[in-house]
Structures are given as C-alpha cells and as structure tokens.
Amino acid sequence: MALEGKVAVVTGAAQGLGKGFSEILLKNGAKVALLDVAEVAGKSLKESLDEQYGPDRTLFIPCDVQSQQQFKAAIQKTVETFGQLDIFCNNAGIINEVDWEKAVSVNLMGVVRGTYLALEHMNKLSGGQGGVIVNIASIAGLGPLLSVPVYTATKHGVVGFTRAMADASKESGYGIRFNLICPTFVQTDILNALQSPAILGQFSNLEDSTKKLMEQHGILDVSQVTEAFLQLVLDETKDGAALMVLSKGSQYSTFPSII
Numbered sequence: 001m002a003l004e005g006k007v008a009v010v011t012g013a014a015q016g017l018g019k020g021f022s023e024i025l026l027k028n029g030a031k032v033a034l035l036d037v038a039e040v041a042g043k044s045l046k047e048s049l050d051e052q053y054g055p056d057r058t059l060f061i062p063c064d065v066q067s068q069q070q071f072k073a074a075i076q077k078t079v080e081t082f083g084q085l086d087i088f089c090n091n092a093g094i095i096n097e098v099d100w101e102k103a104v105s106v107n108l109m110g111v112v113r114g115t116y117l118a119l120e121h122m123n124k125l126s127g128g129q130g131g132v133i134v135n136i137a138s139i140a141g142l143g144p145l146l147s148v149p150v151y152t153a154t155k156h157g158v159v160g161f162t163r164a165m166a167d168a169s170k171e172s173g174y175g176i177r178f179n180l181i182c183p184t185f186v187q188t189d190i191l192n193a194l195q196s197p198a199i200l201g202q203f204s205n206l207e208d209s210t211k212k213l214m215e216q217h218g219i220l221d222v223s224q225v226t227e228a229f230l231q232l233v234l235d236e237t238k239d240g241a242a243l244m245v246l247s248k249g250s251q252y253s254t255f256p257s258i259i
C-alpha cells in the first residue's frame with residue numbers, strides 16, 4: 001500500500017508510540033487524524049507537525065476511546081475533512097491494576113469499539129474502500145508479564161480479537177487487512193506505571209522482578225517500533241500477522257494450529 005494521499009486515524013497519538021506511528025505515516029505521505037484524551041499534548045503536537053508538514057495534513061481531535069459518542073464523532077470528522085479512511089491504528093493503552101476495569105475498558109473495549117467504528121467507513125461490503133487496521137498489543141499479549149495480570153489479559157484479548165477479525169474479513173470480503181504489533185519494553189511514559197505502587201496495587205511487590213526483566217531484555221526506542229508498524233501497513237501480504245518487536249529485531253509470531 002503506497003501512502004501518498006491515504007488517510008489514517010491513530011488513537012493515543014499525543015505522545016509515545018502513537019506520536020511515532022503518526023509521524024512515520026506523515027513522512028510517507030499520509031494524512032493523519034490524531035486522537036487522544038490528552039488535549040494539551042495533542043494540540044501542541046499538532047502545532048509542531050503543522051510547521052513541518054503544513055496545517056492540512058493533520059487533525060487533532062480530543063477523544064476518549066471509552067466513549068462511543070466521542071469516538072464515532074472523531075472518525076466522522078476525519079472522513080468529512082479528509083474524504084476517506086484507509087489506515088486505522090488502535091494504539092491508546094494504559095496500565096492500571098488497581099482500577100483494572102478502566103484498563104479493560106481502554107485497552108480491550110477501546111480496540112473493539114475503534115475497530116467496529118472504522119469498519120463502518122472502510123468495509124467494502126458497506127461502500128468503503130478497504131484498507132488496513134493495525135492494533136497495538138504487546139509481548140504481554142503473547143505471554144505473561146507478572147506484575148500486570150489485567151494488562152496481560154487485555155493484550156491477549158487484543159491479539160485474539162485481531163486474529164479473528166482478520167479471518168472474518170478474509171472470509172466475508174471486507175477488503176481490510178488486520179495486523180498486530182507486539183513490542184517488548186519501549187522507552188515511553190507507560191513504563192513509569194510499572195514502578196508505581198498506586199498503579200500496581202497488590203502486585204507492587206513484583207516491581208523489582210519487572211525491573212530485572214527490563215534490564216535483562218533492554219528497552220527499545222520508539223523508532224524501532226515505528227519501522228515495524230510501517231512494514232505491516234505497507235506489506236499487502238501481511239494479514240492476521242503479529243509482529244514482535246524485540247531488542248534483537250522484529251520477528252513474526254507463530255501460533256498453534258488447531259484445525
């Protein structure tokens with residue numbers, strides 16, 4: 001998929017990985033709607049992107065992925081402004097083992113909500129032009145991260161949902177590819193949560209074990225993950241793929257075959 005003239009939505013785009021995904025899409029010619037609940041950071045990012053790419057290449061839309069009404073309106077505004085929707089990245093995510101219902105709501109329900117709303121515009125069966133949806137899971141979507149069981153569960157949920165949607169899309173003819181990014185630790189603000197007793201709650205005693213894992217495996221730069229993301233967007237042969245981003249490089253996950 002060539003990106004010139006394509007239109008993308010990225011959730012959780014104000015900072016961290018979402019900002020990186022948005023920037024690599026812009027560099028490659030796409031227009032990007034930046035959705036985030038963080039209004040100050042989102043507006044400030046839009047201002048700096050305007051200087052680099054001009055004001056017509058991005059939109060910042062305040063949006064909490066937990067709100068059906070806000071999310072639907074944000075996608076509607078994107079399509080009204082840019083005329084189409086080709087690439088959708090469900091990236092917004094949090095760690096919160098105390099308010100674990102919020103973690104499920106943002107990380108899993110937000111991804112399902114975003115995917116279904118994107119389908120309303122992208123699905124070839126309902127007049128869309130197809131495209132690609134990339135959901136941001138984690139290595140913790142493929143195996144356990146001991147200090148954050150609910151975060152682990154939500155990311156396993158994102159992996160299962162995305163793979164099932166890829167099969168549903170192929171079988172039904174939506175014309176949409178569904179892929180996953182599963183990074184190990186990346187240098188962004190979310191890592192602070194892994195050292196916060198207020199967020200880890202009953203698992204705070206496992207903070208040091210997690211720190212050891214980070215020391216052992218290293219911490220990636222955002223750019224290593226954005227390159228992997230671009231590969232999944234561009235490569236039309238990748239559908240239902242889970243690309244792990246590790247310190248030794250990127251590699252596709254294999255899954256047990258049950259049929």
Ligand SMILES: NC(=O)C1=CN([C@@H]2O[C@H](COP(=O)(O)OP(=O)(O)OC[C@H]3O[C@@H](n4cnc5c(N)ncnc54)[C@H](O)[C@@H]3O)[C@@H](O)[C@H]2O)C=CC1
Nearest residue numbers: 012015016017037038064065092093138185186188189190
């Ligand atoms: N940094 C890491 O080590 C890894 C991160 N991930 C995943 O990558 C994704 C991005 O995380 P990072 O950039 O690392 O974290 P981050 O904390 O730097 O950025 C998350 C962004 O999501 C936004 N956000 C949070 N709740 C939201 C909501 N309800 N609605 C809309 N936006 C919301 C925040 O305002 C923030 O801009 C997450 O899904 C995370 O689980 C996956 C594996 C490793």
Ligand SMILES: CCCCCC(=O)/C=C/[C@H]1[C@H](O)CC(=O)[C@@H]1CCCCCCC(=O)O
Nearest residue numbers: 138139140144145146184185217246247248
């Ligand atoms: C913000 C959450 C960060 C999520 C990172 C993550 O999912 C880490 C998972 C660890 C799991 O608990 C067990 C591990 O050892 C995982 C890290 C190991 C990944 C292999 C990395 C190998 C490499 O980078 O070469």
